[in-house]
Amino acid sequence: MTLNLLPMASQDLAWQVTRNESAKSADERAEILANPGFGTNFTDHMVDICWSEKGGWHRPRVQPYGPISLDPAAAVLHYAQEVFEGLKAYRHADGSIWSFRPDQNAARMQRSAKRLALPELPTEYFVDAIRQLIAVDADWVPTQDEASLYLRPFMFAKEAFLGVRPAAKVAFYLIASPAGAYFKGGITPLEIWLSTTYTRAGHGGMGQAKTGGNYASSLVAQAEAYEHGCQQVLFLDAQEGKYLEELGGMNVVLVTKDKRVITPDSDSILEGITLASILQLAQDRGYVVEQRRVALDEWRSGAAAGDIVEAFACGTAAVITPIAALRNEDLEIRMPEIADGDRVSLSLREELTGIQYGRIEDRHGWLLRLDA
Ligand code: PLP
Ligand code: COI
Numbered sequence: 001m002t003l004n005l006l007p008m009a010s011q012d013l014a015w016q017v018t019r020n021e022s023a024k025s026a027d028e029r030a031e032i033l034a035n036p037g038f039g040t041n042f043t044d045h046m047v048d049i050c051w052s053e054k055g056g057w058h059r060p061r062v063q064p065y066g067p068i069s070l071d072p073a074a075a076v077l078h079y080a081q082e083v084f085e086g087l088k089a090y091r092h093a094d095g096s097i098w099s100f101r102p103d104q105n106a107a108r109m110q111r112s113a114k115r116l117a118l119p120e121l122p123t124e125y126f127v128d129a130i131r132q133l134i135a136v137d138a139d140w141v142p143t144q145d146e147a148s149l150y151l152r153p154f155m156f157a158k159e160a161f162l163g164v165r166p167a168a169k170v171a172f173y174l175i176a177s178p179a180g181a182y183f184k185g186g187i188t189p190l191e192i193w194l195s196t197t198y199t200r201a202g203h204g205g206m207g208q209a210k211t212g213g214n215y216a217s218s219l220v221a222q223a224e225a226y227e228h229g230c231q232q233v234l235f236l237d238a239q240e241g242k243y244l245e246e247l248g249g250m251n252v253v254l255v256t257k258d259k260r261v262i263t264p265d266s267d268s269i270l271e272g273i274t275l276a277s278i279l280q281l282a283q284d285r286g287y288v289v290e291q292r293r294v295a296l297d298e299w300r301s302g303a304a305a306g307d308i309v310e311a312f313a314c315g316t317a318a319v320i321t322p323i324a325a326l327r328n329e330d331l332e333i334r335m336p337e338i339a340d341g342d343r344v345s346l347s348l349r350e351e352l353t354g355i356q357y358g359r360i361e362d363r364h365g366w367l368l369r370l371d372a
């Protein structure tokens with residue numbers, strides 16, 4: 001089964017493709033792909049599409065990957081009018097290349113754009129951009145297990161104008177970066193720092209939008225996490241400081257002994273596509289899904305009583321990574337040590353990646369082929 005999208009190629013966008021004359025050699029590429037890390041190496045090409053108030057979306061291009069020239073007064077550099085997305089291209093055993101629910105990323109980018117007063121890129125253009133990039137950079141999609149090509153679409157205000165209003169000129173770009181595990185330790189359970197000094201977003205703010213400002217505001221808390229030997233930071237709600245929100249770059253899920261999966265519902269967190277998919281897979285297994293306000297106290301007392309047996313982080317980059325502990329100067333919730341084979345989180349991870357890499361039937365129609 002494949003996703004039912006609007007027309008594959010948009011009729012009114014004529015693509016201009018310029019090949020990179022200094023593309024990496026096959027040997028250079030192989031060396032990068034053997035050990036891709038996360039977010040440090042990029043493919044030979046990128047996509048850009050222009051938008052203007054008068055002309056709408058126009059001039060879609062595939063061009064050599066390289067620096068972008070911007071006027072120093074470009075609005076994004078001053079007022080952070082920017083949104084981005086993150087998804088992956090996976091290579092299946094037969095060599096074909098697939099993406100996972102790209103229509104959901106396109107829709108979320110449209111919601112983010114709306115919040116940031118940016119134009120909405122139609123879903124078919126979004127998917128078309130990915131296909132165009134894969135058409136020239138297909139060799140950059142890794143072949144080994146658990147590696148993928150991370151796709152980073154982004155859009156920003158490029159109009160040179162210092163007045164504070166939505167920009168009349170905007171650029172959409174797509175770049176791609178071969179990716180292995182997001183965390184250095186792979187799926188080793190994470191230590192999470194609980195931030196009580198900083199919040200990420202509040203009611204009516206930009207928390208649901210995937211925009212740089214939310215990540216900028218997380219950095220100082222993330223730095224605090226690193227200082228304390230933690231790999232990620234968990235934020236609480238901005239109003240009462242009592243309820244779980246999300247991690248700096250991932251959603252958070254708790255699992256109970258009586259087969260419930262619990263995850264925060266809030267209008268100030270990112271609606272994760274990995275999360276939505278995992279909740280579906282858990283429901284398919286007979287778990288009861290609870291998406292609601294979740295108090296920090298509920299986690300603390302539930303873990304102490306042995307009712308909450310697992311916690312995990314999930315997102316495109318991290319997939320699913322178990323959480324070993326949540327802590328700060330005043331609190332420590334240490335999750336029980338469980339053998340990997342007994343972890344629901346890792347079994348859900350196996351199922352999700354099985355679908356993404358074509359090892360397990362795609363019964364929900366989540367995959368879209370990119371190279372045909
Ligand atoms: N929350 C934040 C702040 C994120 O950056 C991400 C990653 O994109 C997620 C949640 C998970 O979203 P998704 O599963 O769509 O990647
Ligand atoms: C993603 O998972 O796509 C993200 O944007 C998270 C970021 C930490 C890389």
